Amino acid sequence: MRWGVVLSMTVLAVVLIGYEWPRLKKQPRKDKLVFLSLILIAWTLSLFDLPNIPGPTTMVQTLFKPFAILLE
Amino acid sequence: MLEKGKISASQMGMMLFLAVVASGVMSIPGITGKYAHNDLWLSPIWAALMGTVTVWIAHRLHCMYPEKTSVQYSEEVVGKVAGKAIGFLFIFFYLHLSGFVVRSYAEFIVQNFLHKTPISVVIITMIFVCTWAVRAGIEVIGRTAQLFFPVFLIPVLFIPLLLNNMKLDYLFPMLEHGLVPSIKGALVPGGWLSEMFLLSFLLPYVRNQEKGKSSALYAVIGVTLLLTMINFFILFVLGKQIGDFLFPVMVAFRYISVAEFFENMESLVMAIWILGMFVKISIFYYVTVLGASQWFRMSDYRSLVLPIGFFVGLFSFWSFPNFNTGLYFDIYAFPFYGPLIQTVLPLFLLIIAALRKKGQSQNQNLTAAKHK
Amino acid sequence: MSGNPRKWWKANKGRMQQKHVPSHTPLEKNIARNEEILRTLYTNCSDVVFRSFLIFGTTPALIIYIDGLANIEEMDARVLAPLMQGRGNTEWRTEDFLQKVIPISKWQEICSLEECVESIASGYPVLLIDQQEKAISIGLAKWEKRNVEEPVAEGVVRGPREGFTESITVNTSLLRRLIKTPALKMERREIGGYTKTCIIVTYIEGLVEPSLVTEVNSRLSRIEIDGILESGYIEELIEDQPSSPFPQILSTERPDVVCGNLLEGRIAILVDGTPFVLIAPTTLFSLLQSSEDYYQRSLASTAIRWLRYFFTAMSFVLPSLYVALITYHHEMVPTSLLISMASSREAVPFPALVEAMIMEVTFEALREAGVRLPKQVGAAVNIVGALVIGQAAVQAGLVSAPMVIVVAITGIASFMIPHYIAGISIRLLRFPMMLLAGTLGLLGIMLGVIMAVVHLCSLRSLGVPYLSPVGPLRVQELKDTLVRAPWWMMDTRPKLLGEANPHRQAPGMKPGPSNGGDAT
Numbered sequence: 019m020r021w022g023v024v025l026s027m028t029v030l031a032v033v034l035i036g037y038e039w040p041r042l043k044k045q046p047r048k049d050k051l052v053f054l055s056l057i058l059i060a061w062t063l064s065l066f067d068l069p070n071i072p073g074p075t076t077m078v079q080t081l082f083k084p085f086a087i088l089l090e
Numbered sequence: 091m092l093e094k095g096k097i098s099a100s101q102m103g104m105m106l107f108l109a110v111v112a113s114g115v116m117s118i119p120g121i122t123g124k125y126a127h128n129d130l131w132l133s134p135i136w137a138a139l140m141g142t143v144t145v146w147i148a149h150r151l152h153c154m155y156p157e158k159t160s161v162q163y164s165e166e167v168v169g170k171v172a173g174k175a176i177g178f179l180f181i182f183f184y185l186h187l188s189g190f191v192v193r194s195y196a197e198f199i200v201q202n203f204l205h206k207t208p209i210s211v212v213i214i215t216m217i218f219v220c221t222w223a224v225r226a227g228i229e230v231i232g233r234t235a236q237l238f239f240p241v242f243l244i245p246v247l248f249i250p251l252l253l254n255n256m257k258l259d260y261l262f263p264m265l266e267h268g269l270v271p272s273i274k275g276a277l278v279p280g281g282w283l284s285e286m287f288l289l290s291f292l293l294p295y296v297r298n299q300e301k302g303k304s305s306a307l308y309a310v311i312g313v314t315l316l317l318t319m320i321n322f323f324i325l326f327v328l329g330k331q332i333g334d335f336l337f338p339v340m341v342a343f344r345y346i347s348v349a350e351f352f353e354n355m356e357s358l359v360m361a362i363w364i365l366g367m368f369v370k371i372s373i374f375y376y377v378t379v380l381g382a383s384q385w386f387r388m389s390d391y392r393s394l395v396l397p398i399g400f401f402v403g404l405f406s407f408w409s410f411p412n413f414n415t416g417l418y419f420d421i422y423a424f425p426f427y428g429p430l431i432q433t434v435l436p437l438f439l440l441i442i443a444a445l446r447k448k449g450q451s452q453n454q455n456l457t458a459a460k461h462k
Numbered sequence: 463m464s465g466n467p468r469k470w471w472k473a474n475k476g477r478m479q480q481k482h483v484p485s486h487t488p489l490e491k492n493i494a495r496n497e498e499i500l501r502t503l504y505t506n507c508s509d510v511v512f513r514s515f516l517i518f519g520t521t522p523a524l525i526i527y528i529d530g531l532a533n534i535e536e537m538d539a540r541v542l543a544p545l546m547q548g549r550g551n552t553e554w555r556t557e558d559f560l561q562k563v564i565p566i567s568k569w570q571e572i573c574s575l576e577e578c579v580e581s582i583a584s585g586y587p588v589l590l591i592d593q594q595e596k597a598i599s600i601g602l603a604k605w606e607k608r609n610v611e612e613p614v615a616e617g618v619v620r621g622p623r624e625g626f627t628e629s630i631t632v633n634t635s636l637l638r639r640l641i642k643t644p645a646l647k648m649e650r651r652e653i654g655g656y657t658k659t660c661i662i663v664t665y666i667e668g669l670v671e672p673s674l675v676t677e678v679n680s681r682l683s684r685i686e687i688d689g690i691l692e693s694g695y696i697e698e699l700i701e702d703q704p705s706s707p708f709p710q711i712l713s714t715e716r717p718d719v720v721c722g723n724l725l726e727g728r729i730a731i732l733v734d735g736t737p738f739v740l741i742a743p744t745t746l747f748s749l750l751q752s753s754e755d756y757y758q759r760s761l762a763s764t765a766i767r768w769l770r771y772f773f774t775a776m777s778f779v780l781p782s783l784y785v786a787l788i789t790y791h792h793e794m795v796p797t798s799l800l801i802s803m804a805s806s807r808e809a810v811p812f813p814a815l816v817e818a819m820i821m822e823v824t825f826e827a828l829r830e831a832g833v834r835l836p837k838q839v840g841a842a843v844n845i846v847g848a849l850v851i852g853q854a855a856v857q858a859g860l861v862s863a864p865m866v867i868v869v870a871i872t873g874i875a876s877f878m879i880p881h882y883i884a885g886i887s888i889r890l891l892r893f894p895m896m897l898l899a900g901t902l903g904l905l906g907i908m909l910g911v912i913m914a915v916v917h918l919c920s921l922r923s924l925g926v927p928y929l930s931p932v933g934p935l936r937v938q939e940l941k942d943t944l945v946r947a948p949w950w951m952m953d954t955r956p957k958l959l960g961e962a963n964p965h966r967q968a969p970g971m972k973p974g975p976s977n978g979g980d981a982t
Contacts, residue, residue, distance in 0.1 A: 034396045042393055048410045052386045056397035073408040074186045075415060079423045082161050086279075086422035098934060115971070199905060207902065209815040215902065219912050233919040233933035234912075357794045357904060364908040 020067075027064040031057050092383055092391045095229030096297040103305030104239040105232060106286060107312045109373045112142075112242070112366030113191055113315070114196060114282045117185050119321055121421055123332030126275030128260055128325060130332065132221040134317035136276035140429060141283030141310035145438045148290040149303045154443050156299070160436065161381040162291040167443045174385070176435065183431045185398070188374040189405025190416070192216055195367045195408070197413055202340060203360055213406050216371060221399045223372045224379055225392055231372050238365040242456050245359045247318070248346060249323050255345050256326035277425040279317060286310060287432035291377045336417075377401055487575040491946040493522050499575060500526060510582070517545045517591065524590040526578075531585035533604035540565055541589070541600060558597065568601020583658065607632065613715035613737070615882050618754040625715045626737035628811035630660050633732050633739065636717040637664065641724065645669075651682065653696075657689035660734040661696065669727040669955070669963050677924055678729050678742065693733040693740050700742075702922045707887040710923040712741040712748055714881070719753045726956050727963075729924075743958055746918060747943045750774060751878035755946050763946035772890060773875035780875070780915075781818050781892055782899035782907050784868045788814035790903030809859035815900030817861055820891065821869045824850055829873070926958045 034057060042050055079086075096104075122130045148160075155163035160181055165173030174265050196212040204212065223231055265272075289306050296302045320339060324332055327342045339359075346355045379398045383391035410416045463540075492592055497512065504510040513525045525541070527534075544563045560570065568586075573596045579587050585603030610632065614623030626633045630725060634648055645667040652658045661682065681700040686792055690696060693713060701710045712721060715737045720730045723741045731740040749768055755763040765979060787795055795803065828847040835843055849855070851870065856863045872892070879885035891914065898906030920947070921928035931939035939956050941947035950971040954964050 022137070030400070034291075034400065038393065038396055045393060046389055049388050049390065052394050053397060054390060056394065057400065060397060060400040060404060063401075063408070064442060068408040069407075069411040073411070074182070074405070075190070075409040075411075075419050075423070078186075078427050079419060082423045082426045085426045101934070204903060204905060207905075211902070212905065215905075215909055219909050219916070222913060223916045226916060230916060230919045233927070233929065234915055236935055237915060237919070237929070237933045354793045357791050361904050361908050364905065365912065368912050 024065060027061060031061045092388070093228050093295055093380065095227045095232075096295055097228055097232035099296050099298050099305040100238050101232035102289075102292050102296050102302065103309045103312075105107065105235040105292065105369065105373055106288060106306055106309040108235055108239060108242060108366050108369040109288055110282055110285050110309070111313050111316055112363070113194060114279065114317065115320060115366075116339055116363065117194070117420060118279050118317060119324055120336050120338050121278045122275040122321065122325070123335075123338060124275075125277075125333075126272045127266075127333065128262070128330060129265060130325060131261075131318050131321040132265075132269075132272040133275035134321065136273055137279035137283050137317075138310055138314040140280035140433065141286045141308065141313065142284045144233050144284050144429075144433045144436070145289060145303065145306045145310060147433065148262070148287050148293070148439050149306065150292045150359055151436060151440050151443065152290060152302070154447065156439075157294045159229060159294055159381065159384060160439075161288075161384045163443075164439055167439050169448070176439070177381065177385045179431060179435070181385055184374055184378040184381065185401055186405060186409050188371060188378055189407075189409045190383045190403045190419070191367075191374060192402060193406035194416055195364075195371065197410075197416065198337070199360070199364075199446035201413075202337070203357065204460075207226070213403060217375075217399050217403050217406075219368060219377050220372045221395055223368075224376045224399075225395045228292070228376065228380075231369070231376055233374075235369045238369055241362060242366045242443040243316075245343070245355075245361055246319070248343065248355055248359075249319075251343065251346050251348055251355075252323070252327055256323075257329065258326060260325050260329040262370035278421060281425040283310065283313060284429040284432040287436060288373060288377055290436070291380060295302060301354035305330055315419040330416070378402070479923040483737045488573060489578070489590070489595050489597055491573060491593055491595055493524060493590055496575075496590055496597075497524055500578065500790050503575075503579065513542075515542065515546055515921060518548050519546075522592040525587055526582055526589035528582060530583060531603060532587045533602040536602050536604075537587055538729065541587075541602075549744060550794055556831050564600070566600055570599040570601070571596045572599050573597075580658070583744060609737075610636070611761070616714065616716055616719075616752070616880065618752065618757070620757045621754050622716070622718050624717055626717060626739055628735050629694050630662060630732055630734035633717075633737070634662060634664070636719060637724075637730075640717060640721045641666065646724070649679070651674075653682065654689040656685060657691065659690040661914060662691070663729060664724065664732060665729045666727070668722050669725065671727065671958060674729055674743070674906070674924060674958070680730075690733060690735075692736045693731065693738045697740055702924065703920075706921055707889060707890060707916065708746070708918070708921060708928070709749065709881075709883050710742070710744060710921060710928065712744040712881065713738040713883065714741060715739070716753055722753065722756065723748075725966075743922075743924040744928075745923065745926065745930055746928055747932070749884040750879060753919075756949075760946050760948040764770075767946060770878050770880075772795070773878045777872050777875035777879075777885075778892055779895060779907060779911070780872050780889055781822055781868055782895040782910070785814045785818050785896055786899040786907055789900060794904075803862070803864050806856075806864060807862040810862050810865075812861075813900075815896060817865055818868070818896050818900075819893075821851065821861055821865055822872070822896070825869050825873050826889070924975070931956065 022087060035054070038053065119130065122133045126133050151160065151163065155166065158166075161177040164176040164180070167173065168176065192213055193209075195216060196209050199212050200207060200209050223234060286306065286309070289302075293299075293302050324338045324342045327345060328335070328338055332338050340356050343356045343359050344354065377400065379394050380391050382398060383394045386394075388394065410419075487499075498513075501512065509529050511527055511529050513527075515523055515525070517523045523545070527537070541564055548563065570581070570586075572581060572588070577599070578590075579590050581599035585605060585936055586599045586601055589598040589600060590599075607629045607872070610624050610627055612623040624636060626636065638646065641667070647665055647667050650665045651661050651663070653661050663675070663678055663682070670936065678700070682696070685696070685699050687695065687699070697709070697711045697713065698704065703710060712723075720739050720741060724730060728741055728743060729903045731742070734742070751767070755767060758766075762972045788803070792800055807814075812820070814824075828843065828850070832840060832843050832847075851866060855861045855867060872889075876885045876889045879888065895907065897912045898910045900906075918929050919927075919933055927934055930936060931943055936957060938954055941951060942956065949967075950973065953967055953969050957964065
């Protein structure tokens with residue numbers, strides 16, 4: 019099951035790069051670098067079991083726990 | 091300038107209106123009703139204060155740094171390192187929210203209409219469509235917002251169809267427990283209205299700058315009016331049980347039945363609501379892309395559309411693991427988180443910027459005096 | 463000649479020009495030499511006639527023309543007769559003597575072989591005279607052409623019955639008859655390496671935004687192609703977004719439509735050899751407007767416009783809506799209707815999506831066959847068509863009756879679009895819409911609509927937004943979009959790009975008892 023996700027995410031990353039590359043070719047080096055590294059980060063993130071690990075929402079929720087009492 | 095397109099002030103107003111109200115109109119009334127009970131119609135008016143203050147701050151900052159978005163001017167206000175940090179905070183905030191909004195849209199669709207469709211399909215199709223719009227630029231988003239704005243208001247015309255289901259008695263007793271419940275109920279819509287800060291990313295691209303502030307304020311007024319009206323409407327239809335429903339608006343529309351033919355309007359309402367959500371998601375997505383490309387100092391923001399789209403998809407799973415967590419976030423965290431990033435942080439920037447400008451002009455005065 | 467055609471063109475460009483178009487070779491004094499060159503150029507051209515004769519029995523001369531393109535009777539009577547039968551003196555060598563002898567108004571002296579060839583090809587006989595370095599192009603062209611007839615594809619009940627023809631001179635004359643001001647400009651150019659097709663860009667100076675003319679001209683001058691046989695070639699070569707299904711340039715057969723658009727500050731492109739004239743910039747709404755809208759009473763026009771908008775939307779979404787309702791959203795259909803629909807679908811073996819696809823494709827096939835078939839066979843197609851999409855198909859249990867109704871309405875709706883070409887593109891889009899509806903139901907339809915709207919919002923025609931005046935909104939111009947305001951209200955011209963002369967007419971022309979009406 020997980021392998022399916024990994025495979026499809028890899029395919030997605032490759033498709034995104036393949037689609038954007040012809041246009042990106044003319045852009046400065048920095049743009050390519052940012053583009054590729056963002057795709058790489060996203061791809062790495064996609065390998066984790068995202069719904070079940072603490073994410074930004076969990077972080078924000080713990081941060082604002084003291085205020086939440088106001089609404090209890 | 092990364093974005094070469096221009097929008098008109100009225101287009102910006104409609105974009106802001108849809109950006110705030112599209113998701114709000116479904117989930118806010120239920121949450122407000124939970125706290126404010128039959129005083130829920132009052133809450134949006136308190137919340138409007140938050141929107142007005144945010145618009146005011148964003149506009150003041152824009153006047154100090156015209157042609158710059160908040161990601162760009164925060165570097166000028168508090169210096170390079172702190173500015174980059176604040177810029178990152180903005181980008182991350184909007185990325186998080188984009189993912190969150192996409193997911194809540196998908197949850198709503200799956201729970202109410204397409205029970206058997208896998209949620210990832212709903213998410214991916216929406217992100218795909220938004221990617222298309224974001225790549226086309228702010229001009230196209232502005233025009234679509236303008237086209238969808240009147241369509242989005244069509245369901246309001248259905249409200250009179252429910253006149254014989256309405257009971258005005260539900261309004262009373264008014265303010266039974268004082269103002270506190272209605273203010274508590276205003277916290278959630280207040281968080282939503284702080285999203286008016288999107289203004290700071292759109293204002294630099296407005297053609298008729300002088301009308302920018304007023305059309306943003308019109309957007310605040312519009313949001314308030316619509317929410318108040320919807321709150322009245324569901325209060326009259328559903329009475330005290332509003333707080334028990336997650337999506338009371340959909341429940342209320344289910345009551346519609348005219349001549350046994352115009353029934354089950356909720357599918358139509360959902361279809362129209364999708365248009366609004368599309369605009370909302372595109373704007374959040376666009377702001378993230380624009381902010382990120384300014385943060386990285388790219389030469390073209392379009393290079394980032396696809397990677398950020400990938401991120402939005404991931405965040406829709408990461409930041410919204412299941413429906414209950416999402417709801418909890420909406421009620422207990424976002425009313426503080428949203429205004430903190432979108433109102434308090436900009437206010438802090440504004441104060442520093444004002445002090446700096448003052449210092450600068452004093453310095454200039456001093457040097458001028460010396461030269462005399 | 464295999465391989466990349468563009469490369470072939472590049473490689474052979476120089477040679478071709480030498481062989482076919484002697485570029486700026488001046489004519490020689492010796493007539494025999496000139497004749498030799500021209501005869502080599504026209505080797506194996508049986509339609510080119512070389513006629514040698516002696517002027518006044520002394521000086522050798524030569525007349526060259528293309529059989530069937532030149533007016534031979536006139537040439538015999540007005541050129542050959544006076545020159546051959548006149549009495550010989552040397553007076554004829556003076557400059558204007560020939561003009562005195564030959565009574566013809568269209569007369570041009572040419573000095574190069576290139577011009578000779580051009581003139582012969584356009585049908586003008588060329589007269590070469592010994593010991594003269596210039597030739598004379600005689601304006602006696604005449605060829606068979608179609609009469610001005612009523613356009614078949616754009617019929618009106620009220621309005622002029624004239625349509626353009628294949629001859630560009632007739633077409634320009636039709637325009638000039640309607641717009642008499644000298645501000646109506648017609649810029650001529652030739653495109654096509656072999657066909658040398660005459661293209662005329664026409665606009666009204668003072669109304670058109672000059673940058674638009676420059677843009678059109680620069681786009682046209684980019685074209686390097688073997689031949690232009692129809693204005694469709696030009697359209698595809700100059701449009702803004704070639705991959706879009708929507709036509710960004712309007713084509714029409716009606717002079718009144720062209721003139722109306724010229725008066726709104728647009729540009730028309732006439733192409734020789736086709737009755738279809740291109741108009742740019744175009745918006746989606748001008749595709750949905752018929753010229754008759756402006757001749758009818760405004761109230762009726764407004765109503766018809768709305769009907770058209772509604773059915774255009776229908777032809778786009780109706781089949782997909784049906785598929786979505788049948789497959790996913792039963793609750794949206796009122797119960798009694800649902801029951802009757804379900805009972806008629808009982809015997810149908812296909813899922814709704816497949817059923818809709820089959821029927822819509824069949825409809826398209828019948829339509830296409832109806833267009834291509836000879837008139838005599840048309841009746842047969844009609845009968846078969848009525849059986850296929852109709853009672854027989856329903857009775858056979860292959861399709862359900864509601865599906866037949868949906869297909870019929872969609873078909874009719876798509877033919878309500880006044881411009882046939884635009885209708886086709888909207889009809890094509892309903893197939894992906896049906897697929898979306900079959901997979902995601904109403905959500906799919908909405909996503910499809912959003913994609914279409916985003917695409918339309920990003921389209922431009924010569925830089926003018928395709929959805930203007932609705933997106934971006936220009937309230938002033940809605941008077942000719944949402945409604946068709948009466949003429950006395952149409953004071954301002956649509957603003958395309960820039961604002962060249964925004965006023966169309968004097969304000970306050972509303973007729974009434976106290977204002978020009980019958981004040982008794």
